[in-house]
Structures are given as structure tokens and as C-alpha cells.
Amino acid sequence: MRMLGLALRRRWLKSKHSESPFEEFLAAPLPESSAAFDDCEFVCLDIETTGLDAKTADLLSVGWVVVRDGRVDLSTCETHLIRPANEVGDSASVHGLTDTQVSHGKDEGLVFSRIIEVLTGRILVVHHAGLDKALLDRLCAARYGPALPLPVVDTLALEHRRQQRRHHVSENQSLRLGDLRERYNLPYYQAHDCLVDAISTAELLIAMVATHDGAEKTRLSQLVTGT
Amino acid sequence: MNEIPEIERFLQTLPGFDGLDDKEINSAARATEIAYYREGSDILQIGTSNRKLNIVRSGAVELRDEEGDLVIRLAEGESFGFPSVMNAAPARNHSRAIEDTLIYHVDGDTFNDLRRGNTALDTFYIRSLSDRLLQKPTAPTFRGAADASVGSLIGRQPVTISRTATIAETAQAMVSERVSAMLIVDDEDMVGIVTDRDIRSRVVAVNRSVDEPVASIMTESPITLDVEALAYSAALTMMQNNIHHLPITDDGKLAGMVSRSDFMRLETEHPLYLVSDIAKQWTADGIVKACERLPGLILGQIESDADGEQLGQFITTITDTVTRQLLRIAERELGPAPCAFAWIAMGSQGRFEQSAKSDQDNALVFVDDAPDGADAWFEKAAKIVNDGLDACGYVYCPGDVMASNPKWRQPLRQWKKYFHKWITVPEEKALMHANIFFDLRCVYGDQHLVEALKSFIVETASGNELFLALMSKNAMNYQPPLGFFRQFVLDRAGEHRNTLDLKLNGIMPIVEIARIRSLAAGQMRISTRNRLKAAAAGGELTDADAQNLIDALDFIEQLRLEHQSRQMHAGKKPDNHLAPAELSPLVRQNLKAAFTQVRVSQQALKNRFHIQ
CATH class of the missing domain: 3.30.460.10 (Beta Polymerase, domain 2)
Incomplete structure (x- = not known):
């Protein structure tokens, strides 16, 4: 349902952006919501920021990897450091990136158009998508007008939904990426940069799909948690 | 290229990969696809094509052969599927996740490229291959590959060039295609083959101009084999003709080429x-x-x-x-x-x-x-x-x-x-x-x-004639059975009925002649070939006799090796008993010549020490 509305909105936006770099992104058809998981391509992405407020926080780095044919394709891995408008400040204690490091970063707009390129025809996957999606929406709106019109799979929300449906919610069932990975028998990763977290999310996605309905039976509509 | 932190760290810890530099590790990581297999799900089926080195990242996998017998269980850091990548052959075993398992599927071409550039990685996997092939004692080496059709060994489209191309163009194409042999075609018909060796011996060594057409140096109408033929017969064909490349045809049309290295390099070295x-x-x-x-x-x-x-x-x-x-x-x-x-x-x-x-x-x-x-x-x-x-x-x-x-x-x-x-x-x-x-x-x-x-x-x-004479008399106990060639019947008793004992009837008489002749020449050499040469040097044998005996020994031993190799391929214990039916007419003729030489030398020994 939600995805049908999205398709209409993209078609309308495309008519307004026929000359912009956004055009190709909008023109690329999205997979049907009934498409099997194996037949869709996903971009698993993670962003490090200077803060938690989507209105003011700057992007510091972004990493992603593509999942296709049900597999995490490491040849598609990318990470980009971004030069922020403001100082890194206290957030350095979370992501470990220093002002000096990010001062060598790229221009935010350049990186964003690369993100748009990569997302073309694909579904966005983020663990705990709220802040990251809000940031991408803000960047998209600033450049092209509208928020980023594409379906999102939030692995955290997906697991939460599944637990609720099965009445599995208990106070101790953490939904943090590392804890969920452990529950799906995925290996422990020590490093935490945006690329490792993107790969972690991608592995979690394929593990969740394999565990619950299997890659062949899972439909895209079962996974999409928002737009 | 961007580093891929956790993936590279893991690859670096793997045996064989630990010698790769950061750039090589990065290229391995970039050539990787990660897949997740639920407990109980299949990964590779027997006979399907597999172009990946598969590494268990977490979980566990078991391999079973076509009879369903367990070949091996693999845990984190262990790999499978490399025999089919290294052999360009289909998967030999059925692999299944026995726990929830994360697999790194590393692209086979990248893996092969890395092996070519890194001896430690190459030797680790060659050793693993021989270990894996020997996991099950009854499954002899490369039986899977040998029983497959030769068509399954063809890795890529045949690389061809027109007969009108120059030698230089051919050599350049061989370099860019990374092949050691090139098939020469006239329209679609294959008319010849040119190998690295030809360029060496027929061009460079004789100062031939590289502007001449390649047709002038090609080997015309090379031996070919049909795709349906067994891989094993391709190996034999190449061995018997002393060639390293064999064009494969399908219904008379060129389908590809196999080289000796396709199925041999793996177990042979190191x-x-x-x-x-x-x-x-x-x-x-x-x-x-x-x-x-x-x-x-x-x-x-x-x-x-x-x-x-x-x-x-x-x-x-x-x-x-x-x-x-x-x-x-x-x-x-x-x-x-x-x-x-x-x-x-x-x-x-x-x-x-x-x-x-x-x-x-x-x-x-x-x-x-x-x-x-x-x-x-x-x-x-x-x-x-x-x-x-x-x-x-x-x-x-x-x-x-x-x-x-x-x-x-x-x-x-x-x-x-x-x-x-x-x-x-x-x-x-x-x-x-x-x-x-x-x-x-x-x-x-x-x-x-x-x-x-x-x-x-x-x-x-030396000089103790009585001793040497008695040794010689004993040496007559085993005689090559020349009558064998008339009636094909030899060892009439037991399980080896109607077979020929190559050791007793062929090799031992030569060993004994050599031992006696070298002692008589006052030489304490130990190996049979050295003894025969020493005996000739000491005047106990003519050079021609010594060489003929060495040739006979070479031939009989070769026959024994081929026989034992066939037995080992068939999962049998090697022995020395050759059934006459195994012999082609040509081999039979050569064996007869070898046996005749042994008989003649035994007779000479008799005469030398005056034995009745």
C-alpha cells in the first residue's frame, strides 16, 4: 500500500526534476512490493554524525554495502569521510573521528549525490533508521526539494515488529545491533566504523530473512518498515 | 581502495592467507560475497558448478560424498570448494550447514590469481587439496575429475586466431589472453595449434621473422578428443603423445582446450x-x-x-x-x-x-x-x-x-x-x-x-668365483615368462591366476644380474642402474648390454607404475600382477623385447660362471 503511494509520488517528482541529477534515481523503477527478497537489491548503510539532532547534526562519515541475490556483495563496499560544517566536538567519543581526520573529508554534496546514485533502483536498509533517514531526507530536501522518496528496511524495527507479533517482547530483549547479531549466531565484530556497521546490518538482514521465511518466500512488502 | 576492516582482519588470520600483503587481502575481501545458511540448509550439491572458494566465517558445515558418507566437518576459518575451483571441475561433495552458518564465498578467479602470485597460499591449498582428497582412504586422488567427462574440465571458450595472423600477433594475443597455447583457425575450422614452446623453438631459436604468418610454425591437425571422452583418457592421451595441450571438440566443432595442468598440477608437486x-x-x-x-x-x-x-x-x-x-x-x-x-x-x-x-x-x-x-x-x-x-x-x-x-x-x-x-x-x-x-x-x-x-x-x-657362481645360479630362479606371449597364461594359482608378476618375472632378475655383475667388477654400488653402469665400466658387461638392461628395467617399471596407478584410481591396493588383457599389442611387443633382453643376459651370466 505504502509502496504504491510512493511510486506515484516518485512519478510526480520526476516530472519536476527532469533536468536534475535526481532524475535517474526517480526514473529507475522500484521492485514490486510482491518481489522476492532474492530479486531485490538493498543498500545497507550507516552514518556517523556530530550529534543526534537530525536538524543540526553534520555527517562525518558514511559507509555502505549492497545486498543482492540474497548475498552481501563486498565488491560494492564504500566509505566516505565528509568535511563537516561544524567541529566534531564531543561526538568524537562515539565515532572516534577527529577534526583533523574529517578535515580531509569530501564535500557533503558530492557524497550525497554518490549516495543517490547507489540507491538508484534499490531499497535502503539501516539498523535503527530514524536519525539516518531523517538526515538523508534533510540533505535531499536541501538539494532537490523533497525528502528522499524510497522504501526503507529498518532491521531494528523489523525485529521489534516480529517480537511483538509473537508476543516475545520482554524487557531484556535488546534490539541493539550487536545483541541481535549474537541472537542470529553471527560473529562478533570488534571494530565500529560506519562500514563495519553497514556490513553488520547487511549480515543481520540476510540472517533474519533466512531464519524466518527464507529468501525465496520472503516478499519485499514483509520487510519494508517505512518510506 | 577502501579498507574493509573486520573482513580483512578475519582473512588475514587464515592459514595460507597470512602471507598476503594488505593489498592482496583487500582484493580477496572485495571479491567476497557473504551468505547466511540456516542450520540444515544445502550449500553445494554434488556435480554442480562451483566457482568460489568457500570459507566458514561462523557456524559449521559438513561435506558428504555421493554415497552420503561423511567426508569432513568444517568449523570457523576452514574452507571448502577449492578442489573444484583449482581443478575447474564440478563440486565433488555435498555441503550442508549443520549450524546457522555465515559463509564467505570468495571469487574463484581472484583466488586463483592470488595463488599464482603467492607461493604460501598456493602450497597451503595444494596441501589441503591432497589432504581433502585423501580424507576417505577408499576415494583415490582425482577420481572425481578422472571419471568426469573431459568437457567438464573446459574452463573457458577456446582462444583462437586466424591462420593469416602473423606470429607476432599470435604471441601478443597469447599474452593478453594469458594462455600458453593458441588454436589456429581457418574460418571456423581448426587447422593447427601453436604453443609457448613452438614460439621458443620454431621462432626465437631459429631467428624466424615474427612477421611471417602463424601458419608457418603451427603444428597442423593436432590430436583432439571429443567432449564425451573421460578426463582420464585425456590425461593418458597427453602422456602418451607427450603433449601438454589437447583441443576438445563437440560434434566435430571446437569446444575448448584442456592442458595437463588442468588436472595434474595439484597433486603432483611439492x-x-x-x-x-x-x-x-x-x-x-x-x-x-x-x-x-x-x-x-x-x-x-x-x-x-x-x-x-x-x-x-x-x-x-x-x-x-x-x-x-x-x-x-x-x-x-x-x-x-x-x-x-x-x-x-x-x-x-x-x-x-x-x-x-x-x-x-x-x-x-x-x-x-x-x-x-x-x-x-x-x-x-x-x-x-x-x-x-x-x-x-x-x-x-x-x-x-x-x-x-x-x-x-x-x-x-x-x-x-x-x-x-x-x-x-x-x-x-x-x-x-x-x-x-x-x-x-x-x-x-x-x-x-x-x-x-x-x-x-x-x-x-670380488674374484670369489664359487660365490658369484652360486649367486648366479640363484638368479636363474625367476625367469621372464616368454611362453606367456604364446598362451597368455601364467600364474595358475590363487587370486592372481592368469596374471604376470612384473616384479618377480621382470624386475628381480635384472636386480640380481646387476648385483652379481657389479660385485664381480669389484664395485660396491647399490642401485641397480648404477651397478649396471659400474659393471660396464669394470668390463663385466658391454656398454650395450648394460644399457639394454637399463632400458628393459625402465620399461617394466613404467608398466608397473601405470598398472599400480590404475589400481589406486580404482581404489584397489597396488600390486605387481598384470593381467595380459591389460596390454595393448604395442606394449605386449615391447614387453616381449624387454623380457628377451633379460633372458639373454641371464644366459650370458650362466656362461660367465659356467653354470649348467
């Missing part, structure tokens, strides 16, 4: 790793386990065209290594030996002529002034070595010629007495059993003891 592996084992069990790889390596040696002499040296080197390491283990367990001693190998091990099926013949000599009670140490050490060799497949000597027998564990003076008696008061029967003692070689310990004994033997034996 037998020396076994030597260094054995030398690292400090328990008999460890040595036994290391030796399980031996049959596969022997087979690999045969496939890679090793001749009988090379193979005998290879197998004997392994036996020597096992013997030495068992003695080191004995010294570690029992403390140092009470006095100087030497471990002596005899018979085929002494002569460096062991085959895939050999029992053990050995003895021990120690100094004359050994302290009282010294033999207790030697007795224990001999038991450790003899038991260890038996466990490794060198079964106990049926005649009890082993150092554990007190009779063959003596001080030098007693050994001299033995030989003095055999030589100066020879008895036909005693000599028959003693002849392998003349093939003695020091394997471990004090070489001087053995040299002293050898000098004593030569001094005593």
Missing part, C-alpha cells in the same frame, strides 16, 4: 612437504597420519610423468625420512644410544628402488667395543622403528629381516663374520635369503660402520 612434515612429528601416530598422504603423492608423481627411477627415489626418500624420525623418537624416549651404531636399509629401500607396495628390510650394526648391556637399548629402538614402519604401511618383513630380530642386530665384527661365511663358504639356500644383505645402505647413525662393512664385502667377494 612431495617434499611430506618430508618436512614427517620430520616435525614426534609421535609414531603423527608419522602414520602424515604418511596417509603418501598414496596420493605417489599417484601425483606417476601422473606427472615421473619414471620408475624417480619414483623409486621419491618413495625411498619418504621411507628414509620415516625411519630417521622414528629413530629420533626412540632417542628421545630412551635417551642417547649407548655407543655408535648405524641403521641399515636393505633390499629395495637400500637400492632406492621402492615401489608403492614395499615391505621393510633393515638391520642394525654397532661398534665392536659396545658397553655391556648395550643391546637392550638397540632392541627397544628397533622395536619402535619396526612397529612404526609397519603402522605406516611398510609391513613387517616376511623373512624377519629386521633390526628387531637379534640376529640382524649385531656388532661390526659379527656382520663381517656373516658376510665372510656367505661369501667364502657359500651355500645355495643360505645365499638365496642373504642376497638382499648385499644391498645395504646407511640410513641413520655412523656411516663409517656401513662403509667398513661394504669394503669388507667387496674385498671378500
